[in-house]
Amino acid sequence: MENERSSLARVPGGHSRHNTGVWSRGVGENLIAKLFLFCALVAVFSVLLITVFIFISGWPIIARYGTAFIFGSRWYPTQGVFGILPMIAGTFSVVLGALLLGVPMGLAGAIFLAEIAPSRVAKIVRPAVELLAGIPSVVYGFFGMIILVPLIREYLGGVGYSVLAGSVILAVMILPTIITISEASLRAVPAEFKEGSLALGATHWQTISRILLPAASSGIIASIVLGMARAIGETMAVIMVTGNVTRVPGSILDPVRTLTGNIVMEMGYATGEHQQALFATGIVLFVFIVLLNLLVNFISRRATEIG
Amino acid sequence: MLTPKQQEAFWKAVLWLVAGVTVAILVVIIIHVISRGIGHINWAFLSQNPRSMGRLGGIFSVIVGTLYVTGLALLIATPVGIGAAIFLTEYVRQGRMVNCIRFFTEVLAGIPSIIFGLFGFVFFVIYLGMGWSVLSGGLTLSLMILPTIVRTSEEAIKAVPVSYREGSYALGASRWQTVRRVVIPPALPGIMVGVILGIGRAIGETAAVLLTAGSSLHMPYSLTDPARTLSVHLYILATEGISMERAYATATVLVIAILVINFAANLLMRRLAVRISGF
Numbered sequence: 001m002e003n004e005r006s007s008l009a010r011v012p013g014g015h016s017r018h019n020t021g022v023w024s025r026g027v028g029e030n031l032i033a034k035l036f037l038f039c040a041l042v043a044v045f046s047v048l049l050i051t052v053f054i055f056i057s058g059w060p061i062i063a064r065y066g067t068a069f070i071f072g073s074r075w076y077p078t079q080g081v082f083g084i085l086p087m088i089a090g091t092f093s094v095v096l097g098a099l100l101l102g103v104p105m106g107l108a109g110a111i112f113l114a115e116i117a118p119s120r121v122a123k124i125v126r127p128a129v130e131l132l133a134g135i136p137s138v139v140y141g142f143f144g145m146i147i148l149v150p151l152i153r154e155y156l157g158g159v160g161y162s163v164l165a166g167s168v169i170l171a172v173m174i175l176p177t178i179i180t181i182s183e184a185s186l187r188a189v190p191a192e193f194k195e196g197s198l199a200l201g202a203t204h205w206q207t208i209s210r211i212l213l214p215a216a217s218s219g220i221i222a223s224i225v226l227g228m229a230r231a232i233g234e235t236m237a238v239i240m241v242t243g244n245v246t247r248v249p250g251s252i253l254d255p256v257r258t259l260t261g262n263i264v265m266e267m268g269y270a271t272g273e274h275q276q277a278l279f280a281t282g283i284v285l286f287v288f289i290v291l292l293n294l295l296v297n298f299i300s301r302r303a304t305e306i307g
Numbered sequence: 308m309l310t311p312k313q314q315e316a317f318w319k320a321v322l323w324l325v326a327g328v329t330v331a332i333l334v335v336i337i338i339h340v341i342s343r344g345i346g347h348i349n350w351a352f353l354s355q356n357p358r359s360m361g362r363l364g365g366i367f368s369v370i371v372g373t374l375y376v377t378g379l380a381l382l383i384a385t386p387v388g389i390g391a392a393i394f395l396t397e398y399v400r401q402g403r404m405v406n407c408i409r410f411f412t413e414v415l416a417g418i419p420s421i422i423f424g425l426f427g428f429v430f431f432v433i434y435l436g437m438g439w440s441v442l443s444g445g446l447t448l449s450l451m452i453l454p455t456i457v458r459t460s461e462e463a464i465k466a467v468p469v470s471y472r473e474g475s476y477a478l479g480a481s482r483w484q485t486v487r488r489v490v491i492p493p494a495l496p497g498i499m500v501g502v503i504l505g506i507g508r509a510i511g512e513t514a515a516v517l518l519t520a521g522s523s524l525h526m527p528y529s530l531t532d533p534a535r536t537l538s539v540h541l542y543i544l545a546t547e548g549i550s551m552e553r554a555y556a557t558a559t560v561l562v563i564a565i566l567v568i569n570f571a572a573n574l575l576m577r578r579l580a581v582r583i584s585g586f
Binding site: 028029032033035036038039041042043044046047049050053054057104108112113116117121124125127128129130131132134136137138139140141143145147172175179202203204205208209229232235236240260263264267279282285286289290293297 | 414
């Protein structure tokens with residue numbers, strides 16, 4: 001021990017003036033390792049704590065009303081009628097629209113960045129995509145409210161606050177997720193695949209569509225599922241453009257309320273059972289998100305097994 | 308039927324178009340917000356407190372509230388996040404435990420902000436009795452940005468060549484000495500990128516802050532005072548139709564802050580790339 005330290009002290013720059021006792025080597029090192037372990041466990045405890053508290057706060061409603069809570073189509077919280085089917089339908093209609101618009105665009109963006117873009121163009125597009133991810137959702141919502149909603153009202157009819165408005169805004173918001181992850185999985189396809197295809201006389205596009213896309217499909221699917229999870233959980237942008245009416249939408253021009261919107265709109269004044277019902281809404285949302293995350297985990301694990 | 312060559316030309320044109328549209332969307336949003344808002348931003352707007360619900364006056368107390376909540380979140384999440392990253396990369400062998408911690412970190416990253424808001428509300432605001440306050444908001448946000456800091460720091464630490472550590476251990480340095488003197492310094496710019504991205508996420512967050520820090524327009528003087536952040540202010544101004552010009556001005560401040568933050572992160576990342584390739 002003594003030798004070790006003195007030899008360390010002779011190395012230029014290797015000298016440590018804090019390292020003067022046994023304490024710093026034995027107990028100190030141990031303490032620091034424990035401290036880092038604690039830091040690493042914060043994330044684990046947070047997830048558990050969040051799960052426990054959300055479930056404790058919302059479970060009484062689900063226990064009391066059961067399927068009527070999830071499949072009930074009427075939401076009159078002040079009269080003790082809690083059915084969140086309209087919100088589930090709202091969330092899924094908005095998210096489905098967002099995927100229909102966002103997935104083709106995101107895939108195109110990913111193919112463009114991975115295969116087509118000259119590096120000078122990629123240097124502009126890639127930071128732009130990152131910036132799209134960085135813009136706060138409330139700014140998207142604000143923009144949607146000011147520009148998109150009046151456009152829809154004027155040219156397509158209805159009040160403007162609609163499934164369509166929510167879908168368009170969400171499509172833009174999930175683009176970065178889909179583009180970045182899909183691009184990474186396209187780039188991860190072994191170069192031999194592409195070279196082999198080109199050597200057989202296939203065009204670049206044939207190679208992309210028949211070789212690269214299928215080979216990268218699990219990563220692409222993972223990106224879509226993650227984008228979907230992001231869209232389901234998105235709150236502010238959606239409540240600012242969808243109108244928040246608690247009715248199952250009949251067309252894409254109808255206003256809707258999503259699960260997230262339901263929570264934010266009423267949390268400010270809800271008390272008692274009403275508040276519990278909002279937490280129960282949170283449980284439903286939480287379960288959807290966890291399922292989607294598990295799905296992603298499953299897909300990427302299978303991908304690494306195959307790869 | 309199109310020949311393969313024609314198909315290729317067609318699809319490539321489509322891809323260029325989509326990429327162009329993606330960039331155009333970003334440019335349109337930023338230019339629209341800034342061009343409408345920049346005219347309303349002046350010293351008085353930035354330095355005066357809001358009056359009559361934000362219809363008059365400026366956004367000074369809101370800026371202070373944003374800085375408090377974001378600052379507190381960083382103060383907690385930065386050391387914990389870096390500590391977790393060091394633990395995951397330097398202190399344990401890769402295996403089941405690391406995978407488990409990493410899985411939970413991923414799950415934490417995937418939890419929607421509104422769920423964080425609900426949790427912060429029931430746990431910090433009510434259960435721990437902190438009320439709507441800077442403290443509740445900052446703690447909630449710190450959990451939200453933790454995964455970002457952990458992941459980026461982990462990447463940065465992993466990028467430090469193994470030979471550095473071997474050299475340090477060979478000289479008889481302990482693990483902590485190696486981490487502190489050899490591993491952390493070259494990883495620092497990468498870690499900073501994570502922290503900066505965390506700042507961006509914290510500033511832009513609305514739902515979680517609304518439920519935990521409240522929306523009071525009063526100047527927060529202590530950690531237990533409620534506060535309103537820029538994004539909450541923008542939400543309330545816009546949806547309650549209080550003042551569109553002030554909403555634009557607030558959105559502009561928010562967008563400029565995000566632009567500066569992203570620019571800083573990019574600059575750091577480029578420096579880092581130069582430094583690594585320089586070795």
